[in-house]
Amino acid sequence: MNSHTLTPYHAKYFAHELTKRCPSDSMEKLAGALVDAQVDLNPHQIEAALFAFRSPLSKGAILADEVGLGKTIEAGLVLSQKWAERKRRVLAITPSNLRKQWHQELQEKFFLPCRILETKSYNAAVRQGNVRPFECSDVVICSYQFARSKAGEISLVRWDLVVIDEAHRLRNVYKPTNVIANTLKQSLKEAPKLLLTATPLQNSLLELYGLVSVVDDRIFGDLKSFKEQFANLQNNATFDVLKARLQPLCKRTLRRQVLPYVRYTKRLPIVQPFTPAESEDRLYHLVSDYLRRDNLQALPASQRSLMILVLRKLLASSSFAIAGALESMSGRLRDRLRLAEGPKPLEEALEEDFEALDEIAEEWEEDEAPPEPLSEADRKAIQQEIDDLEGFRKLAVSITHNAKGQALLTALRTAFAKAAELGAAQKAIIFTESRRTQEYLLRVLTDSPWKDHIVLFNGSNNDEKSKQIYLEWLSRHQGTDRVTGSRSADMRSAIVDYFKDQGQIMIATEAGAEGINLQFCSLVVNYDLPWNPQRIEQRIGRCHRYGQKHDVVVVNFLNQTNEADQHVFRLLSEKFQLFEGVFGTSDEVLGAIESGMDFEKRIADIYQRCRTPEEIKASFDQLQSELGAQIDEAMTRARQLLFEHFDDEVREKLRASDERSRLYLNRYERILMQLTRYELGDHAEFLTDSSFRLKSCPFSGDIPLGLYELPRRSGEAHLYRLAHPLAEQVLAQAKNRVLDPTELSFEYSKHDGKVSLIQPLIGKSGVLSISRFTVEALDQAEDYLICAGVTDHGEVLDEDIIHRLFTLPARVHHSTTALSEHPIIRKQTEERQNAIRRQISQRNADFFEAEAEKLDAWADDLKLGLEREIKELDRQIKEARKAAVASLTLEEKLAGQKQIKALETERGKHRRALFDAQDEIDRRREQFIAEIEGKLQQRVFTEPLVSLRWRLM
DSSP: OOGGGOOHHHHHHHHHHHHOOOOTTOGGGGHHHHHHOSSOOOHHHHHHHHHHHSOTTOOEEEEOOOTTSOHHHHHHHHHHHHHHTTOOOEEEEEOGGGHHHHHHHHHHHHOOOEEEOOHHHHHHHHHTTOSOTTSSSSEEEEEHHHHHHTHHHHHTSOOSEEEETTGGGGTTTTSTTOHHHHHHHHHTTTSOEEEEOSOSOSSOHHHHHHHHHHHOTTSSOOHHHHHHHHSOTTSHHHHHHHHHHHTTTEEOOOGGGGTTTOOOOOEEEEEEEEOOOHHHHHHHHHHHHHHTOSOOTTSOGGGHHHHHHHHHHHHHHOHHHHHHHHHHHHHHHHHHHHOTTOOOOHHHHHHTTOTTHHHHHHHHOOOOOOOOOOOHHHHHHHHHHHHHHHHHHHHHHHOOOOHHHHHHHHHHHHHHHHHHHTTOOSOEEEEOSOHHHHHHHHHHGGGSTTGGGEEEEOSSOOSHHHHHHHHHHHHHHTTSTTOOSOHHHHHHHHHHHHHHHTOSEEEEOGGGGSSOOOTTOOEEEESSOOSOHHHHHHHHTTTSSTTOOSOEEEEEEEETTOHHHHHHHHIIIIISOOSSBSSOSOHHHHHHTSOHHHHHHHHHHHHHHOOSHHHHHHHHHHHHHHHHHHSOHHHHHHHHHHHOOOHHHHHHHHHHHHHHHHHHHHHHHHHHHHHHHHHHGGGEEEEETTEEEEOSOSSSSOOOOEEEEOTTSOSSSEEOOTTSHHHHHHHHHHHHOOOOOEEEEEOGGGSSSOOTTTGGGTTOEEEEEEEEEEEEETTEEEEEEEEEEEETTOOEEOHHHHHHHTTSOEEEEOOOOOOOOOHHHHHHHHHHHHHHHHHHHHHHHHHHHHHHHHHHHHHHHHHHHHHHHHHHHHHHHHHHHHHHHHOOSHHHHHHHHHHHHHHHHHHHHHHHHHHHHHHHHHHHHHHHHHHHHHHHOOEEEEEEEEEEEEEEO
């Protein structure tokens, strides 16, 4: 349709069509979010998001897709839709090392404003006068630990949605000793929740009970009744009952089921051995022995295990990394001798080099103890330790080359050759845990063939080359949506763009493992190997992800002289399967460890305790056997039966979902661009069906000029979407325009293509109206555009015909004659309104029925528990009577009768308690039902939008 053939009546109709609120269980509900997303959504992700919305009575859902299927994207889709509905009190709780990734995914793919809250940003907000930082206009992202520490404040917020990532961390909430899980459950009791986990069931059905109770306490009764009903899953009928109870709450899709939509590449491992020089080996053993001392003055007592972990990481990284740490430690001890108030915390000194320290410390939960006055013996001990540290430091700085650094050059040549063989780009990302090691690697590569194409990526990027790259990037993208205004976010984008377009090697600290997309690179080098499997998976996942076209080569280094290093590598490689195969870490294994940080602590403990190869081997064997015990085959089987559906059934559903979502997406994008073309007129030049150049802006506000494109295009322009300020103004202008009754001539002859539905109307005329009919029920509103029409000969127009008429170009005849309401149109409108109300009523009745069934099952569970106690007393009384009959003496018989009397009294109390409790359960059930029934009441509103005479030419 050409712009000059669109009319204000088309525009108003289109604007209302694009912004109407849709039913919770309809694909159309997500259409706006689909248009706005800067990501190609796969049908399983759309299905998962729809599942989360399905029932407005639900308290939440568990999305349990296998690893690698994009649960963050699914949650982003749900969040995006909530945001569009102006439900903007949203909290995302994630493991601390995933906060930045969430921040970037939500901002870049869904354009949602986000804020990470941790101690520093929280305190800064409070200092600026915001006494309740959780109540802000952004999506709030925080870690489990921080959410726990601020649980009281979180409980005061009326959240519209809380998303919990890696939610299997809460699976032991049924144990009172699990403080974090119980604290979070309590503080989020009233909030609707979306739990994300690839492992909804790991080691025990009780964990499943716990996870479900976090979402909704009224799915199952108490823990005792759950155990009694579902302890034995050999019984198929029991299994079916449990599956039926879980079905409305939990959705799981498998990787094999989405193969038609998602292409997976493989991981190919390369191991590069190296043998440290004698001086390096000596340094390693000297510092290791030092760290094993019982009394270390340089390490704060409360943070000793954390600091030892960090120092061991730096020691394994490079002599340059440990040299810097040793200098910080001896300097801190000198300050302790010299300064009355004590030195600055060691944590502050080390985090400049070891960037992950801040994040690790948050999970460590240790506090610095206040300094105590030093005795003379303390001073002597400190001076001795300073001398020792200085000796270690001198040895470290005397080492100018590291064997692992030289091995890097060999590994890169091998890996680049492999990448060439696979047809992949000659690009590699090298990960190190230390900023000083990063600087050393830059020096190592200065004489390499890749020297001119190296870029650094770290927490600050203050080096001259990074600054230059940043300034050039800013200049190139000035005036586009690529520039966010945040230096750190824009610096990340600039560095990644440089690596993609010009660079060959990126040397990254742990900052590079979080939230950046390097799918154009297929070579990952772990120069330092973290002990946390989740962190390794995150690193490799920068490259081995959606959109990766090549197999990903993963390089690891192995110290030939270090027994513990070799055991760690074997464990990560064989047990966790991190480095090869199609999918990386299996759900079972990664889920079993619960927290990668706890696992890292276990390994650090082995390095501390074990000195001989035999001790090291025994400890790693023990760790591996514990891990094996956690991965229970019976539970894997139970998970399959409870959560997984037949492949054919799932694939058919995904195919249908794919077709429907494409249909809505194409239609919404088409009418958005048609509407925009009409409303902007001469202010914009339209280049294609999906792009235009805004030359001047007819609206107030800060709307930039320049090139605009629909999302999922080149990304070099402003990304035009429903939620963009320009689109919002366009939509508001069209919706709010007051239109007089008129006559429209729809011009079929000027339309490209054939519309057989309306061909019989050519040459005919009549009247039509479009009104918006809104129904509010169950705390949500739904909008329907009711189209009614009739020919001058009394033929009723079907709604589809009127929709099709508005796909045609038209001319306005400025008729000022008021149109009296046609009786057929009035009848047609009323019939449609009544049909909509019946349809909503029926659907809500189904929701109500499902909720009532859930409450009945919950009540039955609780009653079962009470009845079980009485049955147990009946059994005891029966046993006591048998014993009394068998008694030989009068004393024994009297004692037996006393026992029977006491048990009968206890049973009587339990019976009365059972009746009272059953009454209470029934009262609570009726109260819940009454609350729901109140929400079912419908409120309706009607607004006339368009009224006109029509003619089809």
